[in-house]
Amino acid sequence: MLKKWYQGRECDVRQEQDVVRAAAKLAVLHKDMEKLAVKIRPGADVQGKNPVEEVRRYNRELKKIRSFIRSRPVKNDFEILFLENFEKMYRTADDILARMETSGCRKLFEESVSKGSVVHGDYNYHNLIMLRDDIAVTDFEHMHTDIQIKDFCYFLRKAMEKKQWKQKTGQKILEAYEEVRPLSEREKEFAALSLAYPGKFKKIAGSYYRSNKAHLSEKNVEKLQICIRQTEEKYEFLSRIFPLNL
DSSP, X not given: OOOOOOOOEEOOTTOHHHHHHHHHHHXXXXXXXXXXXXXXXXXXXXXXXXXXXXXXXXXXXXXXXXXXXXXXXXXXXXXXXXXXXXXHHHHHHHHHHHHHHTSXXXXXXXXXXXXXXXXXXXXXXXXXXXXXXXXXXXXXXXXXXXXXXXXXXXHHHHHHXXXXXXXXXXXXXXXXXXXXXXXXXXXXXXXXXXXXXXXXXXXXXXXHHTSOTTSOOHHHHHHHHHHHHHHHHHXXXXXXXXXXXX
């Protein structure tokens, strides 16, 4: 096996310049990937999931977790906090599903897969090596056909969670990407709806649901508290960055 090693450092999400450069690099990567035009044979497991069906499944999982926690006779701090915030989070999740069903998200996905649009699948600061004049992108093992803007949503969310959804930084990240690869209105709509979905709340709850309940990790409670606190910051950010009423 032959590997190419790069001399550099990992992208520092705390440095605005790094994440802005990384967004521009992602746009370049997406344009290069468009030239691949991958043709997927029927049944091949290298295709993304329909976003509408994926959100529908997420909502079922949230309700399943709530039913489980409700059934527990004695509830710990995590479970109490989850139930206190479930209704608000689920209303948002249900609203996002309804809006995705009537939006162009499904069509955007079908077109992306049909033309063989390729995504990195795990584009985050851990997989970016900052060089003097460029950025080396690593770890392509999750590459598959999907809506390319999913890569951008994932990267933006990871970066903005560290930045407390600071509008100025988010705007620079979006502008850096669009300077290289402008987004269509359908892509912006998908990005806004995808980011608005309470995925972090669902992920933390799902992790707890699958964990050993005999020992409650204070880290889990802290993660849930931060997630809830950042929710309003996220919606304020999205309402200003994307032309979509959330």
